[in-house]
Amino acid sequence: MKRLIEKGLMFGNLVEVTSPALVERYNRALESLTGKRTKLVDFHIDISGYSPEVGDELGDHLYLNQGGCNRQFILLTTEQKTAPLLNAQFSTSRGILRQFIEDNQPQLFALTARDAVAGELLNSVYDVSEPAKLFDIRQIAIEADTTKAHVAGAKKLTKLIERFRREDEAWWDDLLIAEMIGLAKKTGDVTRQPIRLKSVTFRQDNFWTKHFGGLYVFRAVEHPAAIAAGKKAELGKLPIDYVFSFEDRNQIARFLEINELVEPIVKAPGINAAAILQQKMDFIIVAVASEKGEDLNRASRRDLRALARAYSKDLPEEFHGLAALQRWAEGGGKWPRINSAHPAYFYTLRAKPHADRDLVNRLLADLSPLDVRQLFICHKEKFYSAYADWSDAKKTYVANFLETEYQVDKAGAREALFGTDATMEEEQPTVDVVDLVGPWGAVMKERR
Structure with a gap:
């Protein structure tokens, strides 16, 4: 760390x-x-x-x-x-x-x-000892x-001033005047410089929570569902029709599709899809090569290609699926059929532009953990947890890459990966990491 x-x-x-x-x-x-x-x-x-x-x-x-x-x-x-x-x-x-x-x-x-x-x-919930209580948070x-108590004092002083102006006998009320003077010494002149904090209520319909091993809740979509990073059976009965775990790949893919939350990288406008796919492949090569004991400290793109050839039989299906899609994106290959059962499927998607773009990209990062750049940007909690178990060679390569390729232009990198106005809040790790140093069913898609 x-x-x-x-x-x-x-x-x-x-x-x-x-x-x-x-x-x-x-x-x-x-x-x-x-x-x-x-x-x-x-x-x-x-x-x-x-x-x-x-x-x-x-x-x-x-x-x-x-x-x-x-x-x-x-x-x-x-x-x-x-x-x-x-x-x-x-x-x-x-x-x-x-x-x-x-x-x-x-x-x-x-x-x-x-x-x-x-x-x-x-919020109206004082503990989340049970998963179902998360759904009471609205x-x-x-x-x-x-x-x-400057704010409370200013509020009280404002009411006393209004009373003073409203009541004819207030001029002779010594106690009222003394109280106003005492409050004014603490709050200042609230008639010229009001001290009032806007009372705003924020909706929490779609969100991720770290509780219970990680849980995504989507309530404000046409077809609501909850998606658990852990075992859904341990969550008990939840007040939502559909609950999936990461093992339910087909159902999650269907959920993302019918709610129009994602788009294929290769069809997204204004991005270099082939370059993005190549970088995802590079990270997979790094993961395999580091396990083989390779020194990746100054590894170039050419070095990574050589390592891919050397360990081609050890590269997972995620790599081969992305390679086939990249060949198509560069115009030199057939369109590969990569469905939700394929390990590379979620690596090929990104969130569409909508209010919950960051949340969906976090989910996709959770489902495609070998893409360490997306994991770092979208789901830092999981990135730091994974980082702690990597080999030193992989830690060095990834840290150097993020420092030189991401830190220098965060906004530009996020826009290139996720589109215009992709905020991707700069969240940081949970402290416990630092201590280490029902089936979806048939739902027809409605076309607008």
């Missing part, structure tokens, strides 16, 4: 906290939320205010996310909006936090200039205030 951290591929873009004033603000917020304090004089925080160093100190990396259900957060600066979200339990959490900060940026900028803002992502609301 040290190699990834040094190259900025892990724990990148965290916000550094070194000022004694900010450390004290953080401690006030931390104590108000958890009853705990840190003795550290400097540390780093993510978009939610979670710090890996503080987690190590407390011996609890879920100190702001007990039960992994209602995430708490600490804002010291609006600059946190560009930071990653560590140990994410839901795919929607970072986007919700970022939108909250952006929607309230002027107010949060003013508030964090004098105090920390502490809050919580609230919307997320945010509750936030400073440790000195």
